Amino acid sequence: MVPVTTWTIQDVSRQSGLPEPTLRYYEEVGLLGPIHRDERSGHRRYADGDLDDAQVLACLRAMGIGIEDMRTYQANRSRGRAAAAEQRDILLRHAARVEEQIETLRVHLDYLRVKATLWQARDHGDPVAEEAARAALHDVLPRLQETFR
Template sequence: MTTLTIQDVSRQSGLSEPTLRYYEDVGLLGPIARDERSGHRRYAEGDLDAAQVLACLRAMGVGIEDMRTYQANRRRGREAAREQRDILLRHAERVEEQIATLRVHLDYLRVKAALWDARDQADAVAEAQAHAELESVLPRLEETFR
C-alpha cells in the first residue's frame, strides 16, 4: 500500500500542512496512520481524496461544521444523499448572493472609471452620462452594505 507524507498531501490537495494537522485534530481527516519509527503521518490514498474534497469545500467557503457533516455523509453513502444535496444547495445559494453583490461592485467600479475617464478627456457629455449611470448604480450598491 502506497503511503504519502504530509508534504505530498499538502502539495496535491492545496491545503497547508498546519491545515491538514488541524483538520485531523478536529476530526475532519483521519485518524491518519503514523510511521512506527518516526511518528510522522502517513496518508493513504483515501486520506488524500478526503483532503481534496475538504480543499474544494473550503475554497467555496463551507464552514467546519458543514464540512464535518459532509464528510460523515460521504461515509454514509446513498442514505445521506438528500442531506448532501441540501448542504451543497445552501452554499450554492450563498455563492449566488456573493456573485450578485460582486456584479454590483463591478458596475460601480466601471461607472466610476468612466466618470474619471470623461473628466480626463474633458468630455462633458460623457461625464453627464456617467453621472446618470452612477445614479442608477448607487441604490443597488447601498443594498450590498446592508
C-alpha cells in the same frame, strides 16, 4: 496483501492544495483521519483514502463551506444514497450563498466601471459623457448601498 500507498504530509499538501497546518488542524478536529504514524519517526503517513478525503476537504474549503458542514459532508460520504438528500441540501445552501456573493460582486463591478467612465470623461474633457456617467452612477448607487447592509 495489497500494499497501501502512503503519502507524507508534504505530498498531501501539494496534491490537495491544503497547507500542512490545515491538514494537522483537520486531523485535530476530526475531519481527517485518524492518520497513521510511522512507528519509528512518528511522522504522519497518509493512505490513499486520506488523500482523497483531503482533496474533498480542499474543494469544500475553497467554496467557503464551514467546518460543521464539512464534518457532516464527510460523515455522509460513506452513507451513499441514504445521505444524498442531506448532501444535496448542504451544497445547495452554499450555492445560494455564492449566488448572493456573485450578485454583490456584480454591483461592485458596475460601480467601478461607471466611476472609471466618469473619470475618463473628465480626463477627455467630455461634459456630455460625464453627465451620462453621473446619471449611470445615480442608478447604481442605491444598489451599491444595499450591499453595505
